[in-house]
Amino acid sequence: MHPIAPARRFICTGNRKLATAATQSVIPSNELGYAQQNDKKDDFPTANIDDRKVSLMWEPHNWSRFHHVWLRDHCRCPDCFHPITKQRLVNTFDIPPDIKPINVRSTAEGLEVTWPATATETHSSFYPWFWLQENTYDPSPRNSRNTDERVLWGSRIANSPPTVTHQDVMGSSDHGLYKYLSNVDKFGFCLVTGVPATPEATEQLSERIGFIRETQYGKFWEFTADLSKGDTAYTTMALGAHTDNTYFTDPCGLQLFHLLSHTEGTGGATLLVDGFYVASILKELHPNLYALLARVPVPAHAAGEPSALYRPSPPTGYPTLRLDAVSDELVQVRWNNDDRSVMSHLDPSLVEDWYKAIRMWNKLLTSQDSEYWIQLTPGTVLTVDNHRVLHGRSAFDGKRRVCGAYIGVDEYRSKLAVLQEKFSSGSRLTSHEPSVGRSVWSPSL
Numbered sequence: 001m002h003p004i005a006p007a008r009r010f011i012c013t014g015n016r017k018l019a020t021a022a023t024q025s026v027i028p029s030n031e032l033g034y035a036q037q038n039d040k041k042d043d044f045p046t047a048n049i050d051d052r053k054v055s056l057m058w059e060p061h062n063w064s065r066f067h068h069v070w071l072r073d074h075c076r077c078p079d080c081f082h083p084i085t086k087q088r089l090v091n092t093f094d095i096p097p098d099i100k101p102i103n104v105r106s107t108a109e110g111l112e113v114t115w116p117a118t119a120t121e122t123h124s125s126f127y128p129w130f131w132l133q134e135n136t137y138d139p140s141p142r143n144s145r146n147t148d149e150r151v152l153w154g155s156r157i158a159n160s161p162p163t164v165t166h167q168d169v170m171g172s173s174d175h176g177l178y179k180y181l182s183n184v185d186k187f188g189f190c191l192v193t194g195v196p197a198t199p200e201a202t203e204q205l206s207e208r209i210g211f212i213r214e215t216q217y218g219k220f221w222e223f224t225a226d227l228s229k230g231d232t233a234y235t236t237m238a239l240g241a242h243t244d245n246t247y248f249t250d251p252c253g254l255q256l257f258h259l260l261s262h263t264e265g266t267g268g269a270t271l272l273v274d275g276f277y278v279a280s281i282l283k284e285l286h287p288n289l290y291a292l293l294a295r296v297p298v299p300a301h302a303a304g305e306p307s308a309l310y311r312p313s314p315p316t317g318y319p320t321l322r323l324d325a326v327s328d329e330l331v332q333v334r335w336n337n338d339d340r341s342v343m344s345h346l347d348p349s350l351v352e353d354w355y356k357a358i359r360m361w362n363k364l365l366t367s368q369d370s371e372y373w374i375q376l377t378p379g380t381v382l383t384v385d386n387h388r389v390l391h392g393r394s395a396f397d398g399k400r401r402v403c404g405a406y407i408g409v410d411e412y413r414s415k416l417a418v419l420q421e422k423f424s425s426g427s428r429l430t431s432h433e434p435s436v437g438r439s440v441w442s443p444s445l
């Protein structure tokens with residue numbers, strides 16, 4: 001385990017020219033020789049030290065407070081945080097619980113803090129202002145840090161479904177791919193037009209996002225109504241709005257569908273429902289039913305293949321609506337009433353209310369206002385965020401071939417994050433670090 005930063009004085013300024021703004025005089029303010037900034041000759045945030053925290057005044061009546069131990073633990077100098085792997089090197093557990101800065105200094109780019117390291121040596125840390133503001137926890141941010149510009153939709157999305165072209169997505173620049181995945185992030189789905197109606201082109205498109213997630217249905221799958229796999233997707237039956245993989249502990253993130261052909265028959269239209277839109281209505285109209293769906297775990301299974309019996313861990317499953325433990329925001333919808341297992345864990349007092357809740361959920365899911373029906377055609381690939389948008393299909397006859405793939409949620413979110421770094425967030429590199437590669441100040445590291 002890496003010891004707490006070596007005893008030598010380490011100023012993590014790299015080749016940064018110390019900000020000329022070091023105009024503040026620092027006056028030792030108490031017998032421990034701990035100093036705090038006093039007269040400020042600039043408009044940088046005021047920094048003050050008390051026994052446990054550094055307080056920053058961004059402007060009058062707008063303060064943030066950071067515990068000393070928190071700041072020391074979050075030092076991003078190359079000795080405390082690996083500049084390439086972005087992993088913590090400082091030994092958190094060697095940081096004295098009562099650690100306190102020797103002094104703090106506001107500079108043009110951020111806050112400099114000097115820590116006691118040994119009896120004679122110190123360690124200096126630097127925190128950019130934008131990073132401190134982004135990661136303020138006291139007071140907790142008023143609005144959720146999640147800056148997603150998510151657009152909830154109902155049936156009227158049919159007027160302008162999010163669409164990109166195959167040429168754009170597969171182009172040499174990643175910008176087309178960024179537009180594609182930004183649409184999925186914003187709307188929960190996106191159509192890709194102009195895709196050659198072949199499994200090969202569809203697989204290539206899938207892998208443009210990230211590696212395909214292999215399951216009991218195969219890696220890249222093609223299916224038709226032949227029950228070649230033990231699932232009703234391999235029949236001509238209608239399938240109600242559902243998310244896939246409720247029987248997995250970790251349902252896939254994206255699902256791509258490409259209707260390759262449909263001959264000698266009709267039907268097989270695709271249904272999409274924005275689960276976040278429907279949940280917002282349920283929460284508004286029936287908050288108690290919403291709360292129940294966010295509380296009651298639903299078991300599920302995939303037991304149609306003799307060689308497989310999938311159930312999530314724990315077997316009681318996960319709630320239909322998963323809420324962020326901190327922000328309470330809805331982060332995932334998990335719903336497939338066909339794949340649901342026996343509800344043997346329900347508290348008897350909840351049984352009737354739970355059925356009332358799922359009846360209301362189903363009523364909203366299947367309302368005309370929620371349902372978006374689209375008849376897919378060869379050449380158009382549908383990509384669905386399986387954590388948000390439910391999909392289904394109408395019954396059909398004739399010969400219908402569909403191909404597609406699953407992409408893991410982490411592969412999808414990672415690719416999106418890399419593209420957002422590249423195209424949407426301005427450079428976060430401070431003059432403390434090499435001007436190439438990912439900044440140690442990238443969001444949420």
Ligand SMILES: C[N+](C)(C)CCCC[C@H](N)C(=O)O
Nearest residue numbers: 217221223233243244245336
């Ligand atoms: C997509 N593909 C046809 C390969 C499999 C479909 C699996 C459907 C399953 N009932 C679920 O909800 O996950």
Ligand SMILES: O=C(O)CCC(=O)C(=O)O
Nearest residue numbers: 233239244391392393402
């Ligand atoms: O056949 C379709 O269009 C969709 C099948 C389906 O819902 C699924 O594979 O999960």
